[in-house]
Amino acid sequence: MSSLNSARGSGGLQAVCRACCHNRSTCTSSLPGSIPESGISSAVQERTLKFREGTAEPQLLTEDEMAAVVAAASNARDRFLIIALLATGMRIGEALGLRRSDVHFLARSEALGCGIPGPHLHVIRRLNENGAFAKSRYPRTIPVTERLVQAYSDYWFERDRFGHGVDNDAVFVNLFREPRGRSMSYSNAKEMVDRLARDCGFTVRPHMLRHTAATRWIEAGVDPDIVQALLGHVSFTSTERYIHASKNGCGKRSRLLPALGGTLRGERINHHQVCNQRALPNPASTGH
Numbered sequence: 001m002s003s004l005n006s007a008r009g010s011g012g013l014q015a016v017c018r019a020c021c022h023n024r025s026t027c028t029s030s031l032p033g034s035i036p037e038s039g040i041s042s043a044v045q046e047r048t049l050k051f052r053e054g055t056a057e058p059q060l061l062t063e064d065e066m067a068a069v070v071a072a073a074s075n076a077r078d079r080f081l082i083i084a085l086l087a088t089g090m091r092i093g094e095a096l097g098l099r100r101s102d103v104h105f106l107a108r109s110e111a112l113g114c115g116i117p118g119p120h121l122h123v124i125r126r127l128n129e130n131g132a133f134a135k136s137r138y139p140r141t142i143p144v145t146e147r148l149v150q151a152y153s154d155y156w157f158e159r160d161r162f163g164h165g166v167d168n169d170a171v172f173v174n175l176f177r178e179p180r181g182r183s184m185s186y187s188n189a190k191e192m193v194d195r196l197a198r199d200c201g202f203t204v205r206p207h208m209l210r211h212t213a214a215t216r217w218i219e220a221g222v223d224p225d226i227v228q229a230l231l232g233h234v235s236f237t238s239t240e241r242y243i244h245a246s247k248n249g250c251g252k253r254s255r256l257l258p259a260l261g262g263t264l265r266g267e268r269i270n271h272h273q274v275c276n277q278r279a280l281p282n283p284a285s286t287g288h
Contacts, residue, residue: 103152
């Protein structure tokens with residue numbers, strides 16, 4: 001974790017996030033589809049008030065529960081969505097708002113106009129046809145694992161096989177119901193998660209996957225300010241709840257840390273990019 005902790009310099013990662021917005025070589029706001037903050041300020045205010053996170057201890061999934069949810073997904077698209085939420089800690093709206101131009105899963109992305117090395121994805125606040133919306137005003141970059149890249153490849157093979165959404169830049173599209181090829185809506189995603197919960201026999205909600213990812217990072221020893229930046233929290237108060245959950249659940253550590261194949265410790269992440277390219281680290285990894 002030394003390479004992770006070294007990323008805290010120069011005022012902490014919150015300062016790094018803000019500095020990134022003025023550096024076009026690493027700034028996701030310069031990517032296609034991003035829009036000025038002024039154009040969506042009213043929508044941001046409304047949604048922020050409506051979905052403000054509380055301070056109650058978050059509900060988490062255990063190792064066995066995480067593995068069961070992934071295994072219960074009946075197709076590559078749903079499996080990729082679940083793994084992505086568990087591995088990156090994204091909000092469901094951020095995931096559904098991803099565009100193909102945000103997904104940089106090659107070793108080098110210069111051809112895409114991005115100087116950040118290693119596989120990663122960009123989370124950008126913008127308006128989308130499905131209403132999906134990134135809550136955080138600051139764009140952020142999340143390094144990803146080999147397992148997530150493979151899950152994405154499996155999904156893209158499935159998407160090409162069905163031939164839906166060829167002209168849609170959205171990552172998640174409808175494949176199995178009308179309107180096929182259109183961006184996947186929150187209601188469809190929530191219905192899918194509810195179906196997985198019924199099949200598994202325990203409660204699963206999209207935000208529980210985010211809670212689980214954050215608590216796993218804390219359990220793995222990632223500094224809280226890095227977790228704050230990974231999650232896109234403006235206030236550290238929102239991150240503190242995961243510290244409390246980690247302390248209260250220390251007896252479950254052995255069940256949380258090796259989740260989904262035992263690769264949580266981040267051995268497949270190139271943390272060099274964290275220090276040199278202002279990317280935000282992701283210590284989580286997933287697998288079957």
